[in-house]
Amino acid sequence: MITVGIDCGAKNTKAIVLKDGVIVGKGLCLTGFDQERAVDNALNQALEDAGISKGDVAKIAAVGFEYRPVNADIVVNEFNAMAKAGHFFFRNAGTVVDVGAEGSRVVKVGAKGEVLDFIMNEKCAAGAGTFVESMSRALEIPLEEIGDLALKSDNPIPMNAQCVIFAESEVVGLIHANVPKEDISRAIHDAMADRIVSMIFRLGMNEDVVLIGGMGLNAGFVEGVRRGLGLDKLYIPPDPEFGLAVGAAIVATASCGAER
Structure with a gap:
């Protein structure tokens, strides 16, 4: 299963691609004034890094938004993303x-x-x-x-x-x-x-x-x-700035399983 986690931070927007529990792609860009553009850029970078297309992604989860961005299926609470990321890297x-x-x-x-x-x-x-x-x-x-x-x-x-x-x-x-x-x-x-x-x-x-x-x-x-x-x-963890994005992707993966 392939999911994506996006963290739109105050300075940088990060995206990661998670495939069968393994991080296979990452993207990062300045957030700036246009969150949607930043999300698009980070997402496209991560997908290119992973060598997959957006159509291969089962679900996209985002953290750091007060609203649901166009590219995201669900918005994840920051604290939940933190906990999931910490547990993912260190049991x-x-x-x-x-x-x-x-x-x-x-x-x-x-x-x-x-x-x-x-x-x-x-x-x-x-x-x-x-x-x-x-x-x-x-x-x-x-x-x-x-x-x-x-x-x-x-x-x-x-x-x-x-x-x-x-x-x-x-x-x-x-x-x-x-x-x-x-x-x-x-x-x-x-x-x-x-x-x-x-x-x-x-x-x-x-x-x-x-x-x-x-x-x-x-x-x-x-x-x-x-x-x-x-x-x-x-x-x-390696690349700690991607932590929240990792947590979001983990939540996305879990939500896919819950829907089955």
Whole structure:
């Protein structure tokens, strides 16, 4: 059976093709102002990558929409997609964390990949990827390098600001005080990680902890969360930014079976 999962995020739209429980195609493009076009582009990329036509797809599921997009048969709740994705990649997943461009969510997961409880933060960018993007501009460091830079620091510096605007001012102050950039980078990532760790502890942590979303690619953030939770390891799937799309495709597959 072939299904497709689509995640229309604030920054990027992702699509994956799932064939008999195996990911065989992926597509990614900027979301921009036209969600439908972004969905079309990501979907076509994924289908081309998989070497199949749209007519071969049994069902398409989408996540990240407040309405049903033209290309989708069903819309999947983000928390359900998170739980299914975490369980798909790691059968012992107990907590799944999704940190994207503009929001962060934590789900407690049952033994069968079901949602037991959840918590979310979408009101402040300081708990999402846009925070790191803003800080990389303030430090004049490429976004793809700022996470690795944080790993070079062994000097934790607390950041007091709880808002992106004030945090940027605080970073400028640290720069003017000649604080090394690696220490500032660690402070930035630790501040963001502290928000996520706080969410996890409020919900109640069940191991293993799985991290999906684009921030799973940021080594400084991952290390900050791991250190804050006191764990030896966080579980991160390949291409974690496709996590929600994978979860959506799994739900689509299950719905096909339920209709038989």
